[in-house]
Amino acid sequence: MDDILAYIDGQFEGTVARLQAFCRQPSIAAQGVGMGEMAELVHGTLEGAGARAKLVPTAGYPVVVGRFEGTGPKTLMFYNHYDVQPPEPLELWDSPPFAPEVRDGHLYARGVADNKGNLVARLAAVEAWLAIRGELPVNVLFVVEGEEEIGSPNLGRFAEDHTDKLRADGCVWESGYKDTKGRLEILLGVKGILAVDLKVRSAGRDLHSANAAIVESAAWRLCWALNSLKGPDERVRIPGFYDDVRQPDGRDRAMLAAWDYDETGQLAEFGVDRFVLGLAGEALKERLLFQPTCNICGVHAGYGGPGIKTVLPAGAMAKLDFRLVPDQDPYDVLRKLREHLDAGGFADIEIEVESPEFPARTDPDDPLVAAVVASARQVYGAQPVVLPLMAATGPMYELCQCWGLPAVGAGIGWSGSRVHSPNENVRLQDFRQGIQHMALLIEAFST
Amino acid sequence: MDDILAYIDGQFEGTVARLQAFCRQPSIAAQGVGMGEMAELVHGTLEGAGARAKLVPTAGYPVVVGRFEGTGPKTLMFYNHYDVQPPEPLELWDSPPFAPEVRDGHLYARGVADNKGNLVARLAAVEAWLAIRGELPVNVLFVVEGEEEIGSPNLGRFAEDHTDKLRADGCVWESGYKDTKGRLEILLGVKGILAVDLKVRSAGRDLHSANAAIVESAAWRLCWALNSLKGPDERVRIPGFYDDVRQPDGRDRAMLAAWDYDETGQLAEFGVDRFVLGLAGEALKERLLFQPTCNICGVHAGYGGPGIKTVLPAGAMAKLDFRLVPDQDPYDVLRKLREHLDAGGFADIEIEVESPEFPARTDPDDPLVAAVVASARQVYGAQPVVLPLMAATGPMYELCQCWGLPAVGAGIGWSGSRVHSPNENVRLQDFRQGIQHMALLIEAFST
Numbered sequence: 001m002d003d004i005l006a007y008i009d010g011q012f013e014g015t016v017a018r019l020q021a022f023c024r025q026p027s028i029a030a031q032g033v034g035m036g037e038m039a040e041l042v043h044g045t046l047e048g049a050g051a052r053a054k055l056v057p058t059a060g061y062p063v064v065v066g067r068f069e070g071t072g073p074k075t076l077m078f079y080n081h082y083d084v085q086p087p088e089p090l091e092l093w094d095s096p097p098f099a100p101e102v103r104d105g106h107l108y109a110r111g112v113a114d115n116k117g118n119l120v121a122r123l124a125a126v127e128a129w130l131a132i133r134g135e136l137p138v139n140v141l142f143v144v145e146g147e148e149e150i151g152s153p154n155l156g157r158f159a160e161d162h163t164d165k166l167r168a169d170g171c172v173w174e175s176g177y178k179d180t181k182g183r184l185e186i187l188l189g190v191k192g193i194l195a196v197d198l199k200v201r202s203a204g205r206d207l208h209s210a211n212a213a214i215v216e217s218a219a220w221r222l223c224w225a226l227n228s229l230k231g232p233d234e235r236v237r238i239p240g241f242y243d244d245v246r247q248p249d250g251r252d253r254a255m256l257a258a259w260d261y262d263e264t265g266q267l268a269e270f271g272v273d274r275f276v277l278g279l280a281g282e283a284l285k286e287r288l289l290f291q292p293t294c295n296i297c298g299v300h301a302g303y304g305g306p307g308i309k310t311v312l313p314a315g316a317m318a319k320l321d322f323r324l325v326p327d328q329d330p331y332d333v334l335r336k337l338r339e340h341l342d343a344g345g346f347a348d349i350e351i352e353v354e355s356p357e358f359p360a361r362t363d364p365d366d367p368l369v370a371a372v373v374a375s376a377r378q379v380y381g382a383q384p385v386v387l388p389l390m391a392a393t394g395p396m397y398e399l400c401q402c403w404g405l406p407a408v409g410a411g412i413g414w415s416g417s418r419v420h421s422p423n424e425n426v427r428l429q430d431f432r433q434g435i436q437h438m439a440l441l442i443e444a445f446s447t
Numbered sequence: 448m449d450d451i452l453a454y455i456d457g458q459f460e461g462t463v464a465r466l467q468a469f470c471r472q473p474s475i476a477a478q479g480v481g482m483g484e485m486a487e488l489v490h491g492t493l494e495g496a497g498a499r500a501k502l503v504p505t506a507g508y509p510v511v512v513g514r515f516e517g518t519g520p521k522t523l524m525f526y527n528h529y530d531v532q533p534p535e536p537l538e539l540w541d542s543p544p545f546a547p548e549v550r551d552g553h554l555y556a557r558g559v560a561d562n563k564g565n566l567v568a569r570l571a572a573v574e575a576w577l578a579i580r581g582e583l584p585v586n587v588l589f590v591v592e593g594e595e596e597i598g599s600p601n602l603g604r605f606a607e608d609h610t611d612k613l614r615a616d617g618c619v620w621e622s623g624y625k626d627t628k629g630r631l632e633i634l635l636g637v638k639g640i641l642a643v644d645l646k647v648r649s650a651g652r653d654l655h656s657a658n659a660a661i662v663e664s665a666a667w668r669l670c671w672a673l674n675s676l677k678g679p680d681e682r683v684r685i686p687g688f689y690d691d692v693r694q695p696d697g698r699d700r701a702m703l704a705a706w707d708y709d710e711t712g713q714l715a716e717f718g719v720d721r722f723v724l725g726l727a728g729e730a731l732k733e734r735l736l737f738q739p740t741c742n743i744c745g746v747h748a749g750y751g752g753p754g755i756k757t758v759l760p761a762g763a764m765a766k767l768d769f770r771l772v773p774d775q776d777p778y779d780v781l782r783k784l785r786e787h788l789d790a791g792g793f794a795d796i797e798i799e800v801e802s803p804e805f806p807a808r809t810d811p812d813d814p815l816v817a818a819v820v821a822s823a824r825q826v827y828g829a830q831p832v833v834l835p836l837m838a839a840t841g842p843m844y845e846l847c848q849c850w851g852l853p854a855v856g857a858g859i860g861w862s863g864s865r866v867h868s869p870n871e872n873v874r875l876q877d878f879r880q881g882i883q884h885m886a887l888l889i890e891a892f893s894t
Contacts, residue, residue, distance in 0.1 A: 030754035195755050204718015208867045210838035212742035213735045214722045219743035227674040271651015275661045288660045295659035296666035302745030307477035308642050308801045310768045311744050321757045354755045391657035420655045
């Protein structure tokens with residue numbers, strides 16, 4: 001494999017340039033910015049590399065599919081997404097989010113870690129094989145969707161409509177990071193999600209706050225409704241919410257125990273001085289991966305400017321996300337949320353649902369896991385950290401688990417990548433290693 | 448008095464033009480817009496009318512004082528303010544807030560009801576006396592501050608520094624309205640206020656919401672803190688909050704009983720189908736005037752845009768106002784709020800205080816009240832509604848009650864004046880009657 005690794009090194013400057021070109025193109029699914037252009041860019045790049053590529057339409061943004069035929073019988077799928085998170089708040093970026101900039105060995109841009117860097121790395125690995133060997137030992141199938149950051153509302157249907165063409169033996173998931181001590185994390189599952197907007201109306205218009213004595217407040221009613229969902233003990237109060245939460249089994253506990261979670265480093269990274277409920281050690285790790293959440297992404301009502309404006313707001317809204325663990329079902333949680341609000345006197349609160357996703361897990365004994373771990377050891381010179389789940393979400397169930405396909409996450413991010421935040425970045429050295437890792441994985445997976 | 452009333456009629460067009468000129472000048476204290484210009488305009492107008500006028504500096508915006516010497520020994524003070532509420536949200540105005548427009552007998556502009564219309568009306572009444580009689584039967588003292596809408600932070604100090612010059616026998620308060628059935632309301636007191644911003648920080652920056660499993664949330668902590676202040680029973684939970692709330696006495700209950708509060712009209716005006724807690728009748732009226740409030744003027748954290756942004760917000764803030772009733776003390780309430788938050792585990796929540804004001808009441812048997820009521824009966828042809836308090840706030844304690852000066856509110860607004868809201872307006876017919884009322888009051892008060 002030294003020839004391929006040398007080729008990757010020789011091409012590295014050009015690969016960074018391609019990543020910068022990808023990041024220069026905004027592609028914000030939530031805001032509908034640059035999506036068509038980005039899909040074309042991915043499609044053209046796959047075709048240019050020799051894939052049979054296609055823009056597959058969906059009810060939303062198209063999925064870009066690219067297939068490289070290999071000599072062996074197996075098929076390796078790479079799942080990525082070409083959309084990115086909104087870049088706001090813009091004022092907190094040190095360089096503009098869509099003007100990728102290298103500073104001190106880091107490349108800064110919205111989407112560089114989540115997830116354009118992984119897409120470019122995987123393609124560079126395939127190109128290196130083709131350039132040096134003229135062929136691939138496995139079929140490689142790129143599935144690059146445009147709606148991951150808005151909850152992949154159409155990927156399940158896409159997978160259902162194209163089961164034949166999506167047949168594969170393993171999938172490398174879109175994301176992956178080094179931990180705060182620089183060790184590669186390999187992820188065997190994702191949490192699910194239910195994201196909802198809660199909307200309350202009270203008066204017909206904002207009123208003078210003197211009327212607060214006798215007119216109900218949308219802001220207060222939202223506050224009370226939220227309070228009925230979770231209390232300061234951090235336990236979700238929706239009846240039945242925890243019914244389907246599966247406890248970690250023996251293998252899970254072994255993986256958790258082997259996970260040297262860098263509490264001090266993470267506290268510093270988060271900018272806090274303690275974890276929730278004062279947790280530490282095994283309890284902290286277990287909570288991070290095996291417990292569901294109920295998070296307020298945003299809450300807004302009334303005046304937020306400087307000084308006083310004594311107003312009784314007519315409307316209030318909150319955006320929540322529930323991260324769900326196996327075997328929770330987002331549709332079941334939604335039903336329980338509705339029933340709970342109704343029972344608490346909040347039947348008038350409107351729930352708007354954003355694309356639910358199921359949690360998913362891959363069997364730790366699957367051969368794909370062994371191949372990803374073995375190739376990582378070669379590149380990174382150390383045993384990677386294998387985690388049974390990750391705290392974040394993706395459509396792994398919809399694309400893979402639902403069809404029996406194992407999926408494993410490994411990627412080029414690091415603990416300071418600031419995904420979804422200002423100054424998102426990757427380290428160029430991680431990017432280079434990520435390309436090497438994927439090239440070695442293609443070899444390891446083929447046998 | 449017919450000669451004076453006829454003069455008021457003859458001059459009415461010019462008086463409306465002056466009111467439009469006053470409204471054309473923005474004067475938003477909260478945003479620091481146009482304040483110097485407006486103070487000069489008021490000062491110049493008072494001088495032009497023959498007053499000895501002065502811009503009295505304070506730590507904030509100056510107070511404009513204008514004194515007309517009269518023949519009698521008594522002094523009548525008119526308290527007004529030249530600042531207005533911020534005009535936002537601009538998109539809900541049918542005509543621009545600072546481009547006063549007459550439509551269908553209404554004059555629309557920010558500040559026209561609260562409080563420039565009353566200022567212009569009172570000055571027009573004085574001018575009519577001077578034009579027709581050549582003299583006033585009482586001394587008239589205009590006190591026009593520029594910070595009423597931001598809580599009059601410097602008026603108490605101003606009154607303290609100028610007690611001699613502010614000596615008077617009665618004060619006509621800045622505001623007043625007709626009720627939904629068109630009856631003039633006369634107000635004998637104001638609620639006090641404590642307005643605070645509550646600020647919570649958790650992480651050093653907004654985080655990916657996957658971290659919600661293990662990192663405390665500023666948004667949740669604010670929600671829990673708010674919930675600890677008031678529950679769905681609408682009762683404030685701060686220990687001792689109600690200690691100093693004085694129950695209405697016999698005279699208060701008589702005034703409440705005589706008050707034919709138009710519940711149906713108010714519900715329609717507010718755009719709601721019931722009052723808080725389903726209240727009606729005497730209980731509703733008593734709550735409106737004699738119960739303090741804890742209102743959320745605004746609450747903001749995290750993402751509020753379209754679609755999903757799965758973020759764990761690092762900061763959250765709420766703007767609250769407590770309307771206080773006799774004998775509550777805003778500084779005492781602030782201390783209790785702080786203690787309550789501390790005791791509830793919210794010692795880290797920062798409280799920023801905006802200019803507290805005390806509640807105030809005038810004795811219903813004061814001669815000023817009789818004079819205002821008698822002159823109102825003449826102009827409006829019906830018994831006015833006398834209310835022991837109003838639900839809103841003003842610096843009546845700081846300017847008047849603290850120095851033993853009785854104060855009574857009566858003005859040109861109506862129930863649809865939409866003060867503090869888009870499309871603020873007065874009816875020109877009410878404006879005309881308000882001028883007449885003040886002219887007759889000068890006569891009634893002099894005897």
